[in-house]
Amino acid sequence: MLLNTDEGRMAIRLARGAIEYAIGKKPKPALSLTPVFNDKRGVFVTLTKASQLRGCIGFPYPVMPLGDAIEDAAIAAATGDPRFPAVRKDELSSIRVEVTILTVPTRLDVEPLERPNKIKVGKHGLIVRGRGTSGLLLPQVATEYSWDSSTFLDHTCIKAGLPEHCWMNKNIEVLTFEGQIFTEQE
Numbered sequence: 001m002l003l004n005t006d007e008g009r010m011a012i013r014l015a016r017g018a019i020e021y022a023i024g025k026k027p028k029p030a031l032s033l034t035p036v037f038n039d040k041r042g043v044f045v046t047l048t049k050a051s052q053l054r055g056c057i058g059f060p061y062p063v064m065p066l067g068d069a070i071e072d073a074a075i076a077a078a079t080g081d082p083r084f085p086a087v088r089k090d091e092l093s094s095i096r097v098e099v100t101i102l103t104v105p106t107r108l109d110v111e112p113l114e115r116p117n118k119i120k121v122g123k124h125g126l127i128v129r130g131r132g133t134s135g136l137l138l139p140q141v142a143t144e145y146s147w148d149s150s151t152f153l154d155h156t157c158i159k160a161g162l163p164e165h166c167w168m169n170k171n172i173e174v175l176t177f178e179g180q181i182f183t184e185q186e
Contacts, residue, residue, distance in 0.1 A: 003101060007034055008182035011099040014067060015045050015074035016184065019097070022075045024089050037067035042102035042177070044138055045073040047087065047095050054095060055081040060105055060127060060136055060177070070099060097184040100138055105175040112168045116149040118176075125179055126156040130172035135160025139179045 003011065010031055017029040043066060044058025055077035059069050074097070078087040087095060105127050110118055119126065125139040135156050142152040153174070154164035166172050 001036060002180055003036055007036055011070055011101070011182050012097055012184050014070045015097050015099050018071035018074040019078045019087070020092060023078060023087055024092055033067055038065050040064060041066040041069065042104065043069045043073055044100045044102070045070065045077045046098040046100065047077050048098070049091065049094050049096070054087065055084050057081055060102060062104060066101070099182045100179040103178045105177040108174045108176055112170050115153060115167055115174055119149040119152065121147065121149055121152060123178060124176040126152060127175040128156045128160045128162065128167060128172060129175070130166065131162060133160050133162065140181055
């Protein structure tokens with residue numbers, strides 16, 4: 001079930017409020033959340049600063065209610081992404097928040113060399129799993145870098161710590177999902 005525009009704005013306010021509460025010690029916004037925020041959904045929160053990635057953490061699978069998942073992912077993106085130092089209080093005003101609500105990932109059940117033909121760049125996000133590891137890239141990543149589906153698969157392999165082209169191996173699992181993206185206005 002897709003979120004409407006107002007619910008998308010609520011998702012952004014929820015994420016922003018969780019970050020400002022955790023880092024800036026500001027009170028959380030009083031939001032009247034709609035029932036969709038009680039549904040278990042996968043979600044990622046992406047933080048950027050001056051159009052550069054500043055943190056991105058999420059839950060690929062629907063393990064908790066959406067409202068809780070947004071808050072947890074937002075705080076983790078701001079304070080727990082191992083690629084970046086924690087967001088500082090004085091950075092809060094320059095951080096832009098993006099929330100991506102995910103569909104449940106589904107296995108791409110085709111022959112490995114057919115995988116690129118079944119991936120729609122800009123629509124699908126990818127998970128590559130195998131050899132005891134996994135990597136995930138959101139749908140918007142391929143669009144941002146103007147990748148074709150094969151390049152998108154290669155980069156998802158690399159994100160998993162696997163060699164590029166590993167998606168051509170039948171022992172490597174590829175899953176797709178879709179994301180509904182809401183971005184904070186600048």
